[in-house]
Amino acid sequence: MAYTVPRPKLTLAEKFYLPQVVAGLLITWKHFKNMLLGRTKIIMQYPEEKWDASMPSYYRGAPTLVRDEHGRERCVACQLCEFICPPRAIRIKPGEIPPASKWAKVEKYPEEFDIDMIRCIYCGLCEEVCPEQAIFLRKDYAITGLSRSEMIHNKAKLYELGGVMDGVVNKWNPKK
Amino acid sequence: MMNALASLDWFLIATSLAKTVFLLFLVVLPMVSYTVYAERRVSALIQDRLGPNRVGFPTTLLGLKTDISPFLGGLGQPIADAVKLLLKEDFTPAHVKKFYYWIAPGLGIAAVIVTLAVIPFGSSFLGVPMVIANVNVGPLFIFAISSLSVYGIVLAGWSANSKYPFLGGIRSSSQMISYELALGLSVVPLFLILGRLNLPEIVQYQVKNGWLLLPFTDGKLTLKEVLLWIPVFISFVIFTISLFAETNRLPFDLPECETELVAGYHTEYSSMKFALFFLGEYAAMIAGSSLVVTMFLGGWHLPFIPDGANQGGLDFLHAVPAWIWGIVNITVFFGKVAALLFFFIWVRWTLPRFRYDQLMRLGWIYFFEIAFINVILTAGILAFFPN
Numbered sequence: 001m002a003y004t005v006p007r008p009k010l011t012l013a014e015k016f017y018l019p020q021v022v023a024g025l026l027i028t029w030k031h032f033k034n035m036l037l038g039r040t041k042i043i044m045q046y047p048e049e050k051w052d053a054s055m056p057s058y059y060r061g062a063p064t065l066v067r068d069e070h071g072r073e074r075c076v077a078c079q080l081c082e083f084i085c086p087p088r089a090i091r092i093k094p095g096e097i098p099p100a101s102k103w104a105k106v107e108k109y110p111e112e113f114d115i116d117m118i119r120c121i122y123c124g125l126c127e128e129v130c131p132e133q134a135i136f137l138r139k140d141y142a143i144t145g146l147s148r149s150e151m152i153h154n155k156a157k158l159y160e161l162g163g164v165m166d167g168v169v170n171k172w173n174p175k176k
Numbered sequence: 177m178m179n180a181l182a183s184l185d186w187f188l189i190a191t192s193l194a195k196t197v198f199l200l201f202l203v204v205l206p207m208v209s210y211t212v213y214a215e216r217r218v219s220a221l222i223q224d225r226l227g228p229n230r231v232g233f234p235t236t237l238l239g240l241k242t243d244i245s246p247f248l249g250g251l252g253q254p255i256a257d258a259v260k261l262l263l264k265e266d267f268t269p270a271h272v273k274k275f276y277y278w279i280a281p282g283l284g285i286a287a288v289i290v291t292l293a294v295i296p297f298g299s300s301f302l303g304v305p306m307v308i309a310n311v312n313v314g315p316l317f318i319f320a321i322s323s324l325s326v327y328g329i330v331l332a333g334w335s336a337n338s339k340y341p342f343l344g345g346i347r348s349s350s351q352m353i354s355y356e357l358a359l360g361l362s363v364v365p366l367f368l369i370l371g372r373l374n375l376p377e378i379v380q381y382q383v384k385n386g387w388l389l390l391p392f393t394d395g396k397l398t399l400k401e402v403l404l405w406i407p408v409f410i411s412f413v414i415f416t417i418s419l420f421a422e423t424n425r426l427p428f429d430l431p432e433c434e435t436e437l438v439a440g441y442h443t444e445y446s447s448m449k450f451a452l453f454f455l456g457e458y459a460a461m462i463a464g465s466s467l468v469v470t471m472f473l474g475g476w477h478l479p480f481i482p483d484g485a486n487q488g489g490l491d492f493l494h495a496v497p498a499w500i501w502g503i504v505n506i507t508v509f510f511g512k513v514a515a516l517l518f519f520f521i522w523v524r525w526t527l528p529r530f531r532y533d534q535l536m537r538l539g540w541i542y543f544f545e546i547a548f549i550n551v552i553l554t555a556g557i558l559a560f561f562p563n
Contacts, residue, residue: 018413021527028222028526035221042226 055139060124062140063115064162065155066133072103073159074134077110081126081135089119090126113155117143136162191304199292199308203510208458209254215521217250222525228253264447269336272444276335281445281452284328288459291318295466296376298476298506300484302499306476306506307376314375315367318467319360322422325460326352329424329431329441332453336444344440347532348424348431354539355421355428361547362414365407365554366471379475383488387474395479400561407554412472414543414550419468421539423460425520427527428535465516466509473512476505 013019034040044051067073077094095111097104126135140161145151153161213228220227231252236242268277294314298306311317326349333345366388370378386394388408391401421428432440442453469475477483480490484502493501530538 021523024526025522028522031224032218032221032522035224040224045226 052139059139059141060122060137062117062122062138062143062153062161063120063124063126063135063158064138064140065113065158066136066162066165067159069164069166071164073109074132074165075110075113076106076132076134077108077113078131080129080131084125084129086123086125087119087121089116089121090114091116110155113158115153115158117145117151117153118148133165136165138162192308195304195306195308196293199297200289203297204289204292204459204462205455207462207510207514208455209258211458211461211517211521212257212454213250213254214518215524216253218518218521219525222522231256258451261448261451266447266449269444271337273335273337276331277444278449280328280332280335281449281456282328283331284325285452285456285459287321287325287328288456288463291321291463292459292466294318294375295463295470296379296475297466297509298484298502301502301506303485305376306484306502310374310376312372312374314373314378315363315467315471316373318463319356322460322463323352323356325456328453328456332445333431333441336441338444340437340439341441341443344431344437344443348441351421351424351428351430351535351539354536355418355543358414358539358543358547359418359422361544361551362411362418363471364547364551365411368551368554368558369404369408375470375475379470379477382474383477383483387472387477389472390474400557403557403561404554407550407557408472410546410550412468414547415472416468418539418543419464420520420523421535423464423520424457425461426524427530429529430532430535461517461520462513465513465520468516469509469512476509478505478508481505481508 031040065073065075077092079092079094082088082090082092091112091114092110093112094108097106097109122137124137127137138161143151217227217229227250229249231250233252233255268274293308294311294317296305296307300306329348330345333341333343333348336342366378367373369388370381372378372381382388384394386392386396386401389405389412391397391405420426424431430440431437432442437443442450445453480493481504482488482490482493482498482501484498484505486494486498486501
C-alpha cells in the first residue's frame with residue numbers, strides 16, 4: 001500500500017531559508033569552536049594511545065597456536081581447522097611422532113602450520129572447531145607486513161604469538 | 177626592428193612578469209594547496225574530528241635531529257599530497273576522446289588563472305602598482321573569462337565517454353547559464369554607484385568613501401550611504417551565493433555530486449589531470465573571493481593603514497618606510513581572501529546539497545528577479561540623491 005509522507009508546514013522563516021542557513025552556520029561554528037578550544041573530548045589518538053587495556057577477554061584477534069605449561073604443542077594436526085576455515089587461510093602439513101617417542105600415543109604433530117593473514121577473516125571458527133584447544137584467537141590486531149610472504153604466519157611465529165595456555169588436555173594422559 | 181624593440185616598455189614587461197610569478201607561484205598556488213588542507217582540517221573540526229595532523233617536514237632526511245612538526249601538525253600534508261599526485265600513474269582510459277580529454281583540465285584551470293590578472297592584490301610596492309593588468313573593464317573581463325571555465329568541465333564530461341561525467345557536464349552547463357545572469361546583474365548596482373569598471377579605481381573609491389559593504393570605514397556615514405547599503409547588501413548576498421554556484425561549491429556542487437554521480441565530470445580522470453581540476457576549483461574560489469573582496473570589502477584597504485605610497489591612514493604611521501605598507505596591504509588583501517575562503521568551507525560543511533529543480537528555481541525565479549529589482553532600486557536612490 002502506498003504511503004504518502006506528509007509534507008511539513010513551513011513557517012515564513014523556513015520558507016525564506018536564509019535564517020535557517022544562519023542557524024545551521026551557528027551550529028557548525030559551535031562545533032568548530034569547541035573542538036578548536038579543546039572542549040570536545042577526543043576519545044583516543046590511535047597510534048600513540050591504544051585500547052589494549054580495555055579490550056574484552058573474548059576479543060578475536062590474530063589466530064595463534066599455544067603450548068601447554070610443559071612446553072608441548074597441543075596441536076595434533078587433525079586438520080579440522082584447515083577444513084573449516086572459510087577463506088582457506090590455513091595450511092597444515094601433518095607429521096608423525098616416531099613410535100620410539102615418549103608421546104607416541106599422540107601419533108601426529110604439525111610439521112608445518114601456516115596461516116595466511118591476508119586471507120584470515122578473524123571469524124574464530126578454527127578456535128571453535130579445534131578438539132585439542134590448540135588454536136586460539138589472541139588480541140593481536142595490527143598485523144602488518146611489507147610483503148605477502150611476511151604476512152604468512154608460520155609455525156614458529158604462531159607459537160611465538162600464542163604463548164602458553166594452561167589447563168588439562170586429555171591427550172597427554174597415559175590412561176584414557 | 178630595433179625601433180620596435182626600443183619602443184617596448186621593458187620596465188613594464190619585467191615588473192608584470194615578476195608580479196605574475198609572485199602572484200601565481202608564491203601566493204595563489206600555495207594558497208590553493210593550503211586551502212585544501214584547511215578544508216580538511218575545518219571540516220574535521222566541524223564534525224568533532226581532528227583531521228590531518230600528522231605530516232610534518234622530514235628534516236631528519238637532511239641530517240637534523242628531529243622532524244619539524246609545526247604547531248598544529250599536518251602542515252606538511254599539502255606537499256605530501258602534491259608529490260603523491262605528481263607520482264601517480266597518469267591513466268588515460270581507452271574509451272575516451274583523447275584530444276578533448278587531455279585539454280579539458282588545462283582549459284579548466286587556465287581560465288581561472290587568467291582572471292587573476294586584473295585583480296588589484298595590493299596598493300603599490302616601490303612605486304609599481306600591484307595589479308598585473310590595469311584594464312578599464314575589470315569585472316567584465318573576469319565574468320567573460322570565468323564563464324569559459326565551464327568549457328573545461330563540459331569537455332571533460334563529454335570526452336570521458338561515460339554516463340556519470342556526461343551528466344555532470346550537462347548539469348554544470350545548465351547551472352552556469354542560470355547563475356551567470358544573477359551574477360552579472362547583481363553587480364550592476366555597484367557599477368551604478370561607482371560609475372567605473374576599473375578595479376584599482378574601485379578600490380581607490382572605497383578607500384576614500386568607505387567600503388561598499390561597510391560604508392562607515394571612512395569614519396562618516398551619510399543618509400545616502402545608509403540607503404545605498406540596502407541594495408549593496410542584497411547585491412553582496414546574491415553575488416556570493418551565485419559565486420558558490422559558479423565555483424561548483426556545496427550547496428551547489430551538482431556537477432560533482434559524489435553521492436549521485438560518483439565524482440561527476442572528473443570521474444574518469446586520475447593523477448595530475450584530476451589534480452588540475454582540483455586546483456582549478458580552488459583557484460576559482462580564490463579568484464571569486466578576490467573579486468568579492470575587491471568590490472565589496474575594500475580590497476587591500478584597512479582603516480588607518482597607509483597605502484604603498486605612504487598616502488592616507490594615520491599620520492604617525494608615515495614614519496615607517498612606504499614599502500612596508502605595500503607589503504602590509506598585500507597581506508591585508510590575502511587575509512580578507514582567506515577569511516572568505518574560510519566562509520566558503522564553513523558553508524560547505526553546514527548545508528546539504530540543493531536538489532536540481534530547487535537550484536534552477538533559485539537561479540531563474542528568485543535571484544534573477546531580485547537582482548533586477550535591485551538595479552532599479554539603486555537607480556532610484558541615486559536619482560533621489562544626485563550627489
